[in-house]
Amino acid sequence: MINRKINFLAQSGLVPESLAFRLACTTEVICRVINGRSLPHALSTVFSGMAFSPSTRGAIQDISYHVLRNLGLVRFLTEKLTRKPPEPLLLQNLLHCALVLLLPENGILRYEPYTVVDQAVQAAASIRTLSKAKGLVNAVLRRFLREQTDLLEAARQRPEACWNYPAWWIDRIREAYPSDWESILEVGNTPPPLTLRVNRRKSSTDAYIRLANSAGIDAVAIGPCAVKLAHPVPVDKIPGFNDGLVSVQDAAAQLAAPLLNPENGMKVLDACAAPGGKSGHMLEMANIDLLALDCDHWRLQMIHENLERLGLKARTKKGDATKQDWWDKKPFDCILADVPCTASGIIRRHPDIRWLRRPADSQELSALSMRILENLWSMLKPGGKLLLATCSIWPEESEQQARTFSARFGAQRLEAPGQLLPTAKDLIDHDGLFYALFKKT
Numbered sequence: 001m002i003n004r005k006i007n008f009l010a011q012s013g014l015v016p017e018s019l020a021f022r023l024a025c026t027t028e029v030i031c032r033v034i035n036g037r038s039l040p041h042a043l044s045t046v047f048s049g050m051a052f053s054p055s056t057r058g059a060i061q062d063i064s065y066h067v068l069r070n071l072g073l074v075r076f077l078t079e080k081l082t083r084k085p086p087e088p089l090l091l092q093n094l095l096h097c098a099l100v101l102l103l104p105e106n107g108i109l110r111y112e113p114y115t116v117v118d119q120a121v122q123a124a125a126s127i128r129t130l131s132k133a134k135g136l137v138n139a140v141l142r143r144f145l146r147e148q149t150d151l152l153e154a155a156r157q158r159p160e161a162c163w164n165y166p167a168w169w170i171d172r173i174r175e176a177y178p179s180d181w182e183s184i185l186e187v188g189n190t191p192p193p194l195t196l197r198v199n200r201r202k203s204s205t206d207a208y209i210r211l212a213n214s215a216g217i218d219a220v221a222i223g224p225c226a227v228k229l230a231h232p233v234p235v236d237k238i239p240g241f242n243d244g245l246v247s248v249q250d251a252a253a254q255l256a257a258p259l260l261n262p263e264n265g266m267k268v269l270d271a272c273a274a275p276g277g278k279s280g281h282m283l284e285m286a287n288i289d290l291l292a293l294d295c296d297h298w299r300l301q302m303i304h305e306n307l308e309r310l311g312l313k314a315r316t317k318k319g320d321a322t323k324q325d326w327w328d329k330k331p332f333d334c335i336l337a338d339v340p341c342t343a344s345g346i347i348r349r350h351p352d353i354r355w356l357r358r359p360a361d362s363q364e365l366s367a368l369s370m371r372i373l374e375n376l377w378s379m380l381k382p383g384g385k386l387l388l389a390t391c392s393i394w395p396e397e398s399e400q401q402a403r404t405f406s407a408r409f410g411a412q413r414l415e416a417p418g419q420l421l422p423t424a425k426d427l428i429d430h431d432g433l434f435y436a437l438f439k440k441t
């Protein structure tokens with residue numbers, strides 16, 4: 001697969017700065033996502049094949065996110081504009097990538113429509129398996145430009161095309177949140193803010209906002225340690241990032257550490273810890289003896305990097321939170337169980353998730369998370385606290401799970417926010433996370 005991709009892009013003869021080249025690369029990225037890869041994985045595979053300039057990389061990334069946020073609509077348009085589903089998949093996805101660039105965003109088009117048509121035809125011509133489809137690409141895109149008013153009106157009648165989610169996802173949100181379903185779907189389609197957590201050992205929100213302003217960056221406090229930048233900037237342009245003054249973390253994710261509220265000297269477990277966002281926050285709050293566990297070797301490395309940047313220390317271990325072979329048999333005062341889940345609450349950051357997930361995933365993941373909770377509960381001291389966190393909005397992974405757990409193990413529930421729905425307002429801007437706090441009595 002990798003060789004095929006490198007060959008066709010490298011031998012395409014297209015100039016890397018051209019839109020045709022960017023369309024060809026984005027088409028490859030989207031094909032990989034449709035075949036089951038996550039968007040970050042698909043992007044890194046395509047980028048690993050050749051040397052890309054930062055602007056070409058940025059454009060490919062940007063168009064890929066844009067396509068996945070509009071996939072329901074461009075699929076509908078392609079269906080209406082072709083007599084049968086275009087073959088191969090690459091052709092279908094080239095049409096999706098080009099169509100998305102013909103849709104105005106807030107009334108603005110990124111490129112001249114005829115440039116998009118011309119460059120999409122050139123992209124098709126440069127890909128061996130698509131060269132015969134040049135005429136079709138040209139005809140489909142020109143027909144869209146002629147008939148777009150009627151086509152877009154028709155799309156508004158089809159939920160998948162109107163909301164850009166699979167039909168089952170829309171139905172499930174409607175059922176779980178009858179009065180909020182539209183705003184949840186809407187927020188999931190908005191680009192996320194860049195929110196930072198200020199390291200309280202080194203700075204404060206006020207001082208950090210002054211620092212950001214002095215670097216020409218507008219920022220506002222949206223939580224005790226949370227600062228939202230007016231416009232996202234690359235990580236290397238975030239003031240003080242390399243010195244550990246701040247970490248990138250959503251405002252809702254910043255609630256975990258204060259909820260568990262570890263105190264100096266406590267023995268704490270972060271059982272599903274990578275990349276270490278919440279571990280870092282707990283270590284910023286108190287001098288604790290923290291064990292950061294994760295079953296994924298590569299993700300465990302990210303904990304090291306993050307804690308090193310923050311100047312903080314924890315013990316890290318590769319281990320399975322459903323097992324005990326990594327445990328020294330000394331019970332923990334506090335445990336954070338940020339369990340694996342469908343991530344249905346963070347889709348504005350990951351627009352691929354809705355297209356990759358299957359309806360049965362939440363049941364399977366909640367069964368795994370129950371095994372993790374049951375195992376961790378036996379490692380908690382009497383009087384100790386366990387925080388269940390998920391980045392899901394499906395009740396079977398969140399509130400239902402918390403209730404079942406509490407009833408089955410006699411776990412006392414303490415005050416916690418429960419289900420936070422994704423929200424995108426000026427000062428209340430966060431992902432959809434769930435928190436339930438338990439005490440072992």
Ligand SMILES: C[S@@+](CC[C@H](N)C(=O)[O-])C[C@H]1O[C@@H](n2cnc3c(N)ncnc32)[C@H](O)[C@@H]1O
Pocket residue numbers: 271272273274275276277278279293294295296299319320321322338339340341372391
């Ligand atoms: C939601 S992420 C954790 C995010 C992290 N708490 C943070 O704030 O940066 C879930 C993590 O659980 C890990 N994981 C999944 N199954 C696990 C298991 N059985 N045991 C330990 N870790 C697991 C994954 O590798 C993943 O890194």
